[in-house]
Amino acid sequence: MKSLSSFLASVSLLALTFSLAFASDPSPVQDFCVGVNTPADGVFVNGKFCKDPKLATPEDFFFTGLDKPIPVTDPAGSAVKLVYAENLPGLNTLGLSFARADFAVNGYFPPHIHPRATEVLVVMEGTLSVGFVSSDDNGNRLFNKTLNKGDLIVLPMGLIHYAVNVGNVPAVALASLNSQNPGMITIANALGSIPPINPNVLATEQCRA
Known part of the structure; x- marks a missing residue:
């Protein structure tokens, strides 16, 4: 039991170290997330709601x-x-x-x-x-x-x-x-x-x- 606790503590420390070492703006997991301010438009990411990508236009990137x-x-x-x-x-x-x-x-x-x-x-x-x-x-x-x-x-x-x-x-x-x-x-x-x-x-x- 003691060895398991030590193992879990080591894993937790490693995870914390890894997360701090690579702290930065998160990498996106989609092509883009055009930021909008209304919750009806989608998922909340990085302080903004994402517009439905099918509704994105060139003006969103210009x-x-x-x-x-x-x-x-x-x-x-x-x-x-x-x-x-x-x-x-x-x-x-x-x-x-x-x-x-x-x-x-x-x-x-x-x-x-x-x-x-x-x-x-x-x-x-x-x-x-x-x-x-x-x-x-x-x-x-x-x-x-x-x-x-x-x-x-x-x-x-x-x-x-x-x-x-x-x-x-x-x-x-x-x-x-x-x-x-x-x-x-x-x-x-x-x-x-x-x-x-x-x-x-x-x-x-x-x-x-």
């Missing part, structure tokens, strides 16, 4: 407008248009999202992370300085490159990264992320949480840095 500049009104001098399952229903369950980012001269996108996605960023116009910082395990090393039109950089999942327009004209970048809901945590905003983090904790960390 998005236009990424060639259009986004008005930059943020004080940071950047603006983003996200393409994800909310505005492109055919992306539901496919583990992808996209974005266009516009940067005014001297504009920037502040240090942030995507907790559920790796990002691939391609510069379409202008010049960007883009970088990410490795984890504590790898010495908090900065990996930074100056990217011109046609250049691409990979920003690993969960690592702090940023982009700055270092050219003398507006810049445009396109990004692809391997999650339909990558999430975003802006570091400065997180440190100004509600309720606030104990200032003694933040002061201690600042002194250590």
